[in-house]
Structure formats: structure tokens, C-alpha cells
Amino acid sequence: MTKVRTRKRVTKPRKIPRQPRSNLMVATILEAAMIILKKHGMGNFNTNAIAEKAGVSVGSLYQYFPSKDAILATLIRQIREEMLADMIASTERKDLGDFRSETRALIEATLQHHVKYADVITLLERAEDDLPMDDDIQEMKQKMLEIVIALLQRHGIENANIVANDIIAICHALSLSIPQSGESNFEELSRRMQRAVFGYIENSTP
Structure with missing residues (x-):
């Protein structure tokens, strides 16, 4: 054969x-x-x-x-790098001091990339799932997760690892609905995402 x-x-x-x-x-x-x-x-x-x-x-x-494939992967890396840099910047802001404002800033740091790349984000997400992505992408994803975990831990949220993974999944699902809905009102999208995240946290903690 x-x-x-x-x-x-x-x-x-x-x-x-x-x-x-x-x-x-x-x-x-x-x-x-x-x-x-x-x-x-x-x-x-x-x-x-x-x-x-x-x-x-x-x-x-x-x-x-x-x-x-190399071009697609490079586009994916660039967007991930932009998102990670903005997430880090949001955690370094000195004008925020409470859980809700810090969480809101982090949500908006990630959401703006889904709005900016709304025309292609679904295609790039599918490509990322299909391509044999390298360690750079996995490392960036891990750093993003660690930023969310650190935020939750700073404010005493129990089971921070589990909660972080859950709210990332919630935000990811909502952000992927942007191209389908055609909605482009950033403030309204942010409010919807905040309601989902805060509602989940409030109902999952004692």
C-alpha cells in the first residue's frame, strides 16, 4: 500500500x-x-x-x-499580542481601585479588539483552531488567563482559577456574536458583557 x-x-x-x-x-x-x-x-x-x-x-x-498558513498565523499572533498588551496596560492603571472598575477596564481592553477586527475575527478564530499553532500563542493565552486570575484573587474571589476560565469563556462567546449581530455600539456591548460577568460572579460566590 x-x-x-x-x-x-x-x-x-x-x-x-x-x-x-x-x-x-x-x-x-x-x-x-x-x-x-x-x-x-x-x-x-x-x-x-x-x-x-x-x-x-x-x-x-x-x-x-x-x-x-504562515500569514494567517502571523495575523493571529499580532492580534493576540495587541490584546495582551492592552490587558496588561489596563491592570497598570492608577485611576482604578475597586473590583468593578478594574474588571470593566479589563473587559473593554479585550472587547475593543473584537470590535476592531469584527469583519475577520470569526475567520481567524476558526483558523487558530485549525492551525498547528506554536508555543508563542499558548504562552500569550496563559498570560491572559493569569491576568484574570490575579484580578479575582486580589479581590478575594474564591476558586479564582475556575471562575477565570468560566468568565473568559462567557466573554469569548459574547464577543464572537458581534459579527453575526452586526452590533457596533461599543458601550452597549461592554454593558452586556459586564452584566454577564458580574451576574455570573455574584451567583457563583457565597
């Missing part, structure tokens, strides 16, 4: 740009990839289309990205 060889899916960039010109090229490629995702979804998401949209040769694109 002939053994079927499966292609290994590569999700890391081939190399990291070092010069301003190459940094600009990579940024242009990623911007083009995002535009194609927004306009066409995965149907026309391939290296030829991305290179054409970016105004670069396919050969130039392949210098940095060995496949469309």
Missing part, C-alpha cells in the same frame, strides 16, 4: 525583517492579507492574491512567508 504523505503546515515566518524597507514590505503583505480576508473570506485567501494586492512579487512574499 502506498503511504500518503501529508504536507506539514508551516506557521512560522521564514525570516524576520530587519531593515525599514523589509519591515514595510511585510507590513504591506499583512495589510493586504487582512483586506482580502475582509472582502473575500478564505475563498480567495492565497499567496498569489495577497502578493498581487500588496503590489509585490510572489517571490518577495515567499522570502518572509512560506505559505498562506
Whole structure:
């Protein structure tokens, strides 16, 4: 029986740009990839289309990205990095001092990314589930979880690990409903998410 060889899916960039010109090229490629995702979804998401949209040769694109999977994974990493940075910034704010205000700031730090990338977030979530993501993504997810756990522990919430996982799941589910509902009122979305989170916490603690 002939053994079927499966292609290994590569999700890391081939190399990291070092010069301003190459940094600009990579940024242009990623911007083009995002535009194609927004306009066409995965149907026309391939290296030829991305290179054409970016105004670069396919050969130039392949210098940095060995496949469309690597481009997708890089987009996912970038959004995760942005979200993590904003979550960390929210915990360092000096104008907050009570549980509700700190939780609200953390919710809004994550929610703004789902609103910003509402056109593509569902596609990227599915891609993340499908791709063999690297340790960088897992490390960022763990840091996000630890930020939520630390917030709960600071304010004496029992079973902080379990509660943190639950409220992350609640917020994730609500945020993924944004593209389907077409809702873009950030304040209203934030209020809905806060009601869900605070309601859960109040009903799960003694």
C-alpha cells in the first residue's frame, strides 16, 4: 500500500525583517492579507492574491512567508499580542481601585479588539483552531488567563482559577456574536458583557 504523505503546515515566518524597507514590505503583505480576508473570506485567501494586492512579487512574499498558513498565523499572533498588551496596560492603571472598575477596564481592553477586527475575527478564530499553532500563542493565552486570575484573587474571589476560565469563556462567546449581530455600539456591548460577568460572579460566590 502506498503511504500518503501529508504536507506539514508551516506557521512560522521564514525570516524576520530587519531593515525599514523589509519591515514595510511585510507590513504591506499583512495589510493586504487582512483586506482580502475582509472582502473575500478564505475563498480567495492565497499567496498569489495577497502578493498581487500588496503590489509585490510572489517571490518577495515567499522570502518572509512560506505559505498562506504562515500569514494567517502571523495575523493571529499580532492580534493576540495587541490584546495582551492592552490587558496588561489596563491592570497598570492608577485611576482604578475597586473590583468593578478594574474588571470593566479589563473587559473593554479585550472587547475593543473584537470590535476592531469584527469583519475577520470569526475567520481567524476558526483558523487558530485549525492551525498547528506554536508555543508563542499558548504562552500569550496563559498570560491572559493569569491576568484574570490575579484580578479575582486580589479581590478575594474564591476558586479564582475556575471562575477565570468560566468568565473568559462567557466573554469569548459574547464577543464572537458581534459579527453575526452586526452590533457596533461599543458601550452597549461592554454593558452586556459586564452584566454577564458580574451576574455570573455574584451567583457563583457565597
